[in-house]
Amino acid sequence: AxxxxxxxxxxxxxxxxxxxxxxxxxxxxxxxxxxxxxxxxxxxxxxxxxxxxxxxxxxxxxxxxxxxxxxxxxxxxxxxxxxxxxxxxxxxxxxxxxxxxxxxxxxxxxxxxxxxxxxxxxxxxxxxxxxxxxxxxxxxxxxxxxxxxxxxxxxxxxxxxxxxxxxxxxxxxxxxxxxxxxxxxxxxxxxxxxxxxxxxxxxxxxxxxxxxxxxxxxxxxxxxxxxxxxxxxxxxxxxxxxxxxxxxxxxxxxxxxxxxxxxxxxxxxxxxxxxxxxxGGFASWQDAVEKYLQNCMTTYNRFGNTKYLLCNMVPGKWPGFKNISQSKSYTQVIRTFGLSHLEKQAMETDAKLGIDPESTAP
Ligand code: FNR
Known part of the structure; x- marks a missing residue:
C-alpha cells in the first residue's frame, strides 16, 4: 500500500x-x-x-x-x-x-x-x-x-x-x-x-x-x-x-x-x-483532588481558581462540599479534606499568597 x-x-x-x-x-x-x-x-x-x-x-x-x-x-x-x-x-x-x-x-x-x-x-x-x-x-x-x-x-x-x-x-x-x-x-x-x-x-x-x-x-x-x-x-x-x-x-x-x-x-x-x-484507570476523586492540590500549592495557583476547579472535582453530595465552596484559604481546604500531611505546605502557600489561613467568610 x-x-x-x-x-x-x-x-x-x-x-x-x-x-x-x-x-x-x-x-x-x-x-x-x-x-x-x-x-x-x-x-x-x-x-x-x-x-x-x-x-x-x-x-x-x-x-x-x-x-x-x-x-x-x-x-x-x-x-x-x-x-x-x-x-x-x-x-x-x-x-x-x-x-x-x-x-x-x-x-x-x-x-x-x-x-x-x-x-x-x-x-x-x-x-x-x-x-x-x-x-x-x-x-x-x-x-x-x-x-x-x-x-x-x-x-x-x-x-x-x-x-x-x-x-x-x-x-x-x-x-x-x-x-x-x-x-x-x-x-x-x-x-x-x-x-x-x-x-x-x-x-x-x-x-x-x-x-x-x-x-x-x-x-x-x-x-x-x-x-x-x-x-x-x-x-x-x-x-x-x-x-x-x-x-x-x-x-x-x-x-x-x-x-x-x-x-x-x-x-x-x-x-x-x-x-x-x-x-488502574480512574483514580478516586479524593486521590485526584490531592494530586491537584499539590500541583496548586507548588505553583502558587490563585486560590479562587483552585476553589473553582475543586468544586468541579468534589461530588456535590460529599458532606464537606459546602465547606470547600466557602473556604478562603489552602489551609482550610486541606483541613476539610483531612490531608494533615499537607497542612504545613498549605500554611506556607497561604503565607506566600498573602492569604490569612484562618480567614472566615464575611
Ligand atoms: C471550554 N471549551 C473551550 N474550547 C476552546 O477551544 N477554548 C477554550 O478556551 C475553551 N474553554 C472552555 C472552558 C470550559 C470550562 C469548558 C467546559 C469548555 C470547550 C472544550 O474545549 C470542548 O470543546 C467542549 O467542552 C467539548 O468537549 P467535552 O467537554 O465534551 O469533552
Whole structure:
C-alpha cells in the first residue's frame, strides 16, 4: 500500500497522531490542571484560550521561586507615578515540565497580524499554536473570534496562513485549528478542505454545531468524513466532544478513523480519565483532588481558581462540599479534606499568597 501522505511536522513541533489530549479550557485549564492531567497520562495539554490583545504587550519573566515562565501585564506600566501595590496580572504560564514538548498554546483572534504578534511571544516555549474557531460565547464571537470564524472562512484561513508563513519557519512548531461542525455535512466538508490547505499540521473537530449546548449529546455523523479529508491532506485529526476516558477515546478513534482525541469536561471532573485501564484507570476523586492540590500549592495557583476547579472535582453530595465552596484559604481546604500531611505546605502557600489561613467568610 502507498505510504499515506503527511504534512511534515516541524522539527520542534509535535505530531497529534495517537495522542489523547487535554482540551483548552478557560479557567479549568490553568497550569495546575494541566500538570495533573500530565501526571495521569495526558499525552499533550492545550492551554486555555488566550486572546491576542491580552498577550500583546505582556512581559515574559521567569518566576524565581518556581521557575515557571510567566507573561504578565504590569498595570499602569510606563506611568510617571504608578499606584503602589497593584499586583501584576499573569496572562499565561508555562511550567518547565510542559515547556516546548507537551503544551499547545491556543489563541483567540480575529486578525492575522495580531495572531502572529501574539504567537511570536510564546512560540519558543510551546510545542504548537492552535487557533480557537469553536467558542460560541458572545465575548468571543462578538469580536469576530471563536465560532464566528466558521462564518468568515476567508479570515480564518488568512489567520492560519499568516501563522504558517511567519511562525513555522522561525520557531519550527506546527499550527493547528479547533473547529465545530457546520449545519450540513457539505458545509463542513468545504471548510475542512480549505483549512487542510493552509499548511496546518492538526485539526480538532468538536462534534457539535455552534448553537448546540454542552448538555446535548455530541453528534458523530460527520466525523468519518472529516477524518478522511484530513488523512487525504496529511493533517492529523483529533476528535472532541463527550469523550469519557482514555479507553473510550481508543474505541472512538478506531470506530471513526480519527488520529486522536481530546477531553474537556471528563478531565475537569477527574483528570485521571487519561490513565489507561491497564494502569488502574480512574483514580478516586479524593486521590485526584490531592494530586491537584499539590500541583496548586507548588505553583502558587490563585486560590479562587483552585476553589473553582475543586468544586468541579468534589461530588456535590460529599458532606464537606459546602465547606470547600466557602473556604478562603489552602489551609482550610486541606483541613476539610483531612490531608494533615499537607497542612504545613498549605500554611506556607497561604503565607506566600498573602492569604490569612484562618480567614472566615464575611
Ligand atoms: C471550554 N471549551 C473551550 N474550547 C476552546 O477551544 N477554548 C477554550 O478556551 C475553551 N474553554 C472552555 C472552558 C470550559 C470550562 C469548558 C467546559 C469548555 C470547550 C472544550 O474545549 C470542548 O470543546 C467542549 O467542552 C467539548 O468537549 P467535552 O467537554 O465534551 O469533552
Amino acid at each position: 502507498p505510504t499515506p501522505k503527511k504534512v511534515p511536522i516541524p522539527p520542534r513541533g509535535v505530531d497529534y497522531r495517537d495522542k489523547i489530549v487535554l482540551a483548552p479550557m478557560v479557567r479549568s485549564g490553568e497550569l495546575p490542571s494541566r500538570l495533573t492531567a500530565l501526571h495521569y497520562g495526558a499525552d499533550l495539554v492545550w492551554g486555555p484560550e488566550t486572546v491576542d490583545r491580552a498577550m500583546i504587550g505582556a512581559t515574559r519573566r521567569i518566576n524565581p521561586d518556581t521557575n515557571i515562565v510567566e507573561w504578565v501585564r504590569i498595570p499602569h506600566f510606563g506611568q510617571k507615578q504608578p499606584p503602589p501595590n497593584v499586583p501584576a496580572s499573569v496572562i499565561f504560564q508555562v511550567h518547565p515540565s510542559e515547556q516546548c514538548k507537551k503544551l499547545v498554546y491556543q489563541i483567540g483572534t480575529s486578525d492575522p497580524d495580531r495572531a502572529v504578534e501574539a504567537a511570536r511571544m510564546v512560540a519558543a516555549d510551546v510545542a504548537g499554536i492552535d487557533v480557537n474557531a469553536g467558542c460560541p460565547k458572545p465575548f468571543s464571537t462578538s469580536g469576530g473570534m471563536g465560532a464566528a470564524l466558521l462564518k468568515t472562512p476567508d479570515k480564518l484561513c488568512a489567520i492560519l496562513e499568516a501563522l504558517v508563513n511567519n511562525i513555522v519557519p522561525e520557531f519550527e512548531i506546527g499550527i493547528s485549528v479547533k473547529m465545530r461542525l457546520l449545519e450540513t455535512a457539505a458545509e463542513t466538508e468545504t471548510l475542512v478542505r480549505r483549512l487542510c490547505g493552509t499548511g496546518i499540521t492538526g485539526l480538532t473537530v468538536h462534534c457539535r454545531t455552534t448553537p448546540m449546548r454542552p448538555r446535548e449529546p455530541a453528534i458523530r455523523g460527520q466525523l468519518r468524513m472529516v477524518a478522511d479529508i484530513c488523512r487525504e491532506a496529511g493533517v492529523a485529526c483529533l476528535m472532541n466532544g463527550d469523550v469519557e476516558s482514555r479507553d473510550h477515546a481508543k474505541k472512538l478513534i478506531e470506530e471513526f478513523g480519527v488520529d486522536g482525541a481530546m477531553m474537556a469536561r471528563a478531565a475537569e471532573t477527574n483528570p485521571s480519565c487519561f490513565r489507561p485501564e491497564a494502569e
